[in-house]
């Protein structure tokens with residue numbers, strides 16, 4: 001359950017009731033390098049790509065959980081997150097906070113989250 005700010009009020013987003021649960025995992029996530037090392041130690045199927053410097057991450061480096069334009073490699077065939085299944089605390093911060101990113105709605109939220117997508121005009 002995620003609280004979403006809308007205007008001055010708050011609405012609840014219940015991710016478990018989402019009809020497109022894996023849509024937010026369509027392009028993977030950026031993960032702090034130190035978080036990634038702990039996830040790799042779990043021995044799950046999945047990997048990290050696109051090592052980059054980024055001062056917005058605590059270690060100064062980030063890695064991505066997907067190859068170019070592919071779903072996250074930690075997404076299982078049942079549409080769930082393999083990291084979440086084993087240890088929620090190791091689920092990437094970005095994924096635990098989505099649809100927020102540093103307290104603000106993520107820039108790509110309208111593409112990835114059906115609960116935030118604008119309604120189509122008829």
Ligand code: SF4
Pocket residue numbers: 024025026028029065072073074075076080081082083084091092095
């Ligand atoms: S790490 Fe888990 S929650 Fe995050 S994008 Fe991958 S499958 Fe989805």
